[in-house]
Amino acid sequence: MDVSPKDKFVTVYGRKPVLEALDDPRLEVDKVVLADTARGAAAREILDAAGRRGVAVQRASAQRVKVLAGNGKQDQGVLADVVAPRMRPLEPGLRDRPRHVLVLDGITTPANVGMILRTATAAGMDGIVVPRRGVASIDPMVVKASAGVAFRAPVLRCGTAAEAVAALRGAGYPVFALDAQARSTVYSADLPARAAFVLGSETAGISDDVRPHVTGWLSIPMAAGVESLNVASAAAVLCFEVVRRRES
Known part of the structure; x- marks a missing residue:
C-alpha cells in the first residue's frame, strides 16, 4: 500500500x-x-x-x-x-486495532467530507479512512466545513476505498455498507465489537470495486415517504448509533 x-x-x-x-x-x-x-x-x-x-x-x-x-x-x-497529529497511513493505524472505522467511498463534495469528519470525530469513531483518490481532498474547503476539526480528526490514509476495505478484511474486520434497501437497519443489526462501515456517494452509492468486500448491508429507517438522507446526515446517524451501542 x-x-x-x-x-x-x-x-x-x-x-x-x-x-x-x-x-x-x-x-x-x-x-x-x-x-x-x-x-x-x-x-x-x-x-x-x-x-x-x-x-x-x-x-x-x-x-x-x-x-x-x-x-x-x-x-x-x-x-x-x-x-495533523491523529492522521496516519491505514496499515500502521490498523495495528492499534481500532474498534470502529468509517470508510469514505466516492464522496467528492468537500462540504460533505468536512461535515463527516466533524461528526465522526465528535461521535468518537476510532478511525476515518479518507482515500487520496476518489474522495475530496482535505483542503481549505473541507477544513472550513469541519469547523477546523479536520486538523485533529483520526484520519487514516490510503490510495483508494477498495484498498482500504481489502486491508480491513485482511485484518479481520467485517465491512458494513449503507444501502436504503437493506433489510437490516443500523438499529437492529448485530454489530460486532470491531467493524468497518462504508459510506458511498449520494449519486453512485458504494463503488463496484468496494462491493465485493462488503459483508453486510445496513439501512436507516425512513418515515413519511422520505427516500434517503444526505450522506453527512446518514454518517451522523450511523456514527452515534455505533458509539452508543459500544458505550452502553
Whole structure:
C-alpha cells in the first residue's frame, strides 16, 4: 500500500487559510511554501506571520506551489503543511486495532467530507479512512466545513476505498455498507465489537470495486415517504448509533 507525505499533514493553501493556520497557536505548522513570484504586502504578511511562529518558509516556482497544493486556481502562490497529529497511513493505524472505522467511498463534495469528519470525530469513531483518490481532498474547503476539526480528526490514509476495505478484511474486520434497501437497519443489526462501515456517494452509492468486500448491508429507517438522507446526515446517524451501542 503506497504512502504519501500528505499522510502526516493537512495542506492548506491561499493567503487567508495560511494566515489563519499561522495565527492559531493550537496548530503546529511544519512549513510554508511561497511562490518565488510572490512579492509585496501579501507576501510580507505571510513571511512576518511565519517568522513570529518560527516556521520555515521555502520558496518554489509558482507551478510547483500549484502542484503541491493540488489546486491550480485558488492557491494564490502560498501553502502551508499543518501537522495533523491523529492522521496516519491505514496499515500502521490498523495495528492499534481500532474498534470502529468509517470508510469514505466516492464522496467528492468537500462540504460533505468536512461535515463527516466533524461528526465522526465528535461521535468518537476510532478511525476515518479518507482515500487520496476518489474522495475530496482535505483542503481549505473541507477544513472550513469541519469547523477546523479536520486538523485533529483520526484520519487514516490510503490510495483508494477498495484498498482500504481489502486491508480491513485482511485484518479481520467485517465491512458494513449503507444501502436504503437493506433489510437490516443500523438499529437492529448485530454489530460486532470491531467493524468497518462504508459510506458511498449520494449519486453512485458504494463503488463496484468496494462491493465485493462488503459483508453486510445496513439501512436507516425512513418515515413519511422520505427516500434517503444526505450522506453527512446518514454518517451522523450511523456514527452515534455505533458509539452508543459500544458505550452502553
